[in-house]
Amino acid sequence: MTPPEGLQVPAGHVCKLVRSLYGLKQASRQWNHELTTKLELFGFLQSKHDHCLFIKDGSATFTILLVYVDDILIAGNSEAMVIDVKKYLDSLFTIKDLGIAKYFLGLEIARSLQGIAVTQTKCISYILQDVGLLQAKTVTTPLLPGIKFSVEAGNALPNPAPYRRLIGRFLYLGFTKPDIAHATQQLSQYLEHPCKSIGMQPHMS
Numbered sequence: 001m002t003p004p005e006g007l008q009v010p011a012g013h014v015c016k017l018v019r020s021l022y023g024l025k026q027a028s029r030q031w032n033h034e035l036t037t038k039l040e041l042f043g044f045l046q047s048k049h050d051h052c053l054f055i056k057d058g059s060a061t062f063t064i065l066l067v068y069v070d071d072i073l074i075a076g077n078s079e080a081m082v083i084d085v086k087k088y089l090d091s092l093f094t095i096k097d098l099g100i101a102k103y104f105l106g107l108e109i110a111r112s113l114q115g116i117a118v119t120q121t122k123c124i125s126y127i128l129q130d131v132g133l134l135q136a137k138t139v140t141t142p143l144l145p146g147i148k149f150s151v152e153a154g155n156a157l158p159n160p161a162p163y164r165r166l167i168g169r170f171l172y173l174g175f176t177k178p179d180i181a182h183a184t185q186q187l188s189q190y191l192e193h194p195c196k197s198i199g200m201q202p203h204m205s
Helices: 025-041 079-092 121-130 161-173 178-190
Strands: 053-057 062-068 071-076 107-112 115-119
Touching: 062 079, 071 079, 121 161, 161 178
Parallel strands: none
Antiparallel strands: 053 062, 062 071, 107 115
């Protein structure tokens, strides 16, 4: 780093950065370490399967935190415990309580007496608009029955990036649309060399 104006640095010495700053590659790691440490002090355990998931399991309460960078989703069977967690975080950091979750990372969350419904309607509409299929008709089966693909048939796409990006979007939609999982898995096998036509049907047009 460049020493601030007026700071005299002796020859052969360097400045040691003792605090992470925004924009540095260490900042995100420092933030994650700080948040994890504070949550563990409050009784949360970090999941070994997903480091973004923190669990606090009490004798009568169960609270989970889902962390995405600096966005935190809190859920639990005790409203009092959820409030306590918010107060604890507010005492440590500057936070903004957005209330009951309605939208999180492209997931639309709707609550009712019957339960909680998670959809991705906005995400799907955006994808359809982006690829010019917003007015396309729906079908009951994502793939035609008996269709076979081959890497040897068809002309290679000049730019495979849009195809790969589309498959990535389909993978994300699979969270709430498991019916497209098989079709996505089949098409994801051709990320290396996608073609305009594979086998009998267009692969990408």
